[in-house]
Amino acid sequence: MAAEYTTETRTEEHSKLTAKICDKCGGRYAPNDDSPFALNLVHNFGVFFGYGSEFDNAVWSFDLCEPCLLDFVATFRQAPTGFAGEDFEEWAQARRTNTEIGGE
Numbered sequence: 001m002a003a004e005y006t007t008e009t010r011t012e013e014h015s016k017l018t019a020k021i022c023d024k025c026g027g028r029y030a031p032n033d034d035s036p037f038a039l040n041l042v043h044n045f046g047v048f049f050g051y052g053s054e055f056d057n058a059v060w061s062f063d064l065c066e067p068c069l070l071d072f073v074a075t076f077r078q079a080p081t082g083f084a085g086e087d088f089e090e091w092a093q094a095r096r097t098n099t100e101i102g103g104e
């Protein structure tokens, strides 16, 4: 069996993630020479509201930058699962103190 081929040129468009925005503070994180892994500093969260919730069966998704996430976690009474490396209460207290306006 014989086959014939021709060459054709195609232009394709691809979406490429270039920045992430924190839904809380609005901070924009885009990789650059000083921070090549900036996209890793914004985290996505998903929440499913079950039956009986004010938001019954809704699904929320949002992004928080690491500073906003750490400020939030520092308000927890208990360490999140996986928190490692430091005493959580000591870390949380220091985080809350350092991020308060004017400090203590």
Ligand SMILES: [Zn+2]
Residues within 6 Å of the ligand: 022, 023, 024, 025, 026, 027, 064, 065, 066, 067, 068, 069
């Ligand atoms: Zn933020």
